[in-house]
Amino acid sequence: MTRPTTHRDRAKAERRASLVTAAARLFAAHGYAAVTIDQLGTAVGISGPAVYRHFPGKQMVLEELLVGVSTRLHEGGREVCAAGSPPSETLRALVEFHTRFALVETDVIRVQDRDLPSLNPLARDQVRTLQRAYVDDWVATLRALDPTLSDPLARLRVHAVFGLLNSTPHALRGSRADRAVAANELAAAAWAALTAAASPIGDAPRA
Template sequence: MADRRSAIRQAALRLFAEQGYRSTTMSDIGAAVGIRGPSLYKHVASKHELLAEIMIGTMEQLIADNTAAVAGTDDVREQLRRSVEAHIRYHARHRLEAFVGDREIGSLEQPDQERVLGGRSDYERRFRELIERGAAEGAFHVQSARIASYSILDMGIGVASWFHEGGEFSVDQLAYQYGDIALRIAGARPPVVSYEESDPAHP
């Protein structure tokens, strides 16, 4: 049952990405996995249930990846880099989820739409607060932390639109380069090196 449910979700994801949520029918989804008519409803209640599951799952995974990325270091530059690398890796590896999540927010019914929008706000806030903290510590220099965070987050959907495995860059290479770009967007300044750290002769 779990395997069949997963296959149905993947088929729905592909169809939502290819032809749009509103143009996809339950019959289309059933045909994609070889299930006819009423039998499909033994596994899933509605097309909307599948969309909500996909979009909520996407936000939950992005937030979980972000939480893991910033753990283990207090350096705000490194936290921003790791956050961006996780963001880019997700969008490179889950292009269909990213595409559907970006395009179909208006197709979600309440309360699922509000849940996804709340997750988006939380996710953006995590980047913005890193930039604000970095600016307060003198590590970053920006006119608007919010615009900087939006600019960084927009890079993800851009990657999802063009990246493919086997191209010029691996996912990790891509993530590292986008980390560099994000630090420039945040106006990253080189860390202050103390006299003791800079003088090799110092005991």
């Protein structure tokens, strides 16, 4: 991606980024369908028609938001895995990376949960491809740590952890929990879910 070099280019890039941030907040609060171009413009101090200088329409704002976050997750996961640390350290780093994301990007998670179907099919496929690649990195790391895990079981655990961490926007809504404490608790729960010894419920000791 080409970096803006002139003051005008930087200002335009900053305005575009501010529109995406505002869109995340508005879409999370009201739903994609209910938000208008005028509301997007007002949120960043410009008119509705001025939004079209940066995006062809509201659909492209949603695309940049959701494809963008999937790209960041995928690239961040790849960076963690490329560090070449032992599997246990890599898995802990992945957990910490996603925990930070879940605590910071709460609006984006809400939009992803509710408004992904509003993306055009090509953008939706792009999001799904990036998400699968991100999952693959987690699965490969988990199986390197525990080679006895089958691929399906490793994927089940990874998806379960994503469900746990991505529920953060709902769990913390209206909560007074300290974010640092929440981060530690979530990371610990995620690690336990990923590395737990297999123990079918039916075999659990009865009280």
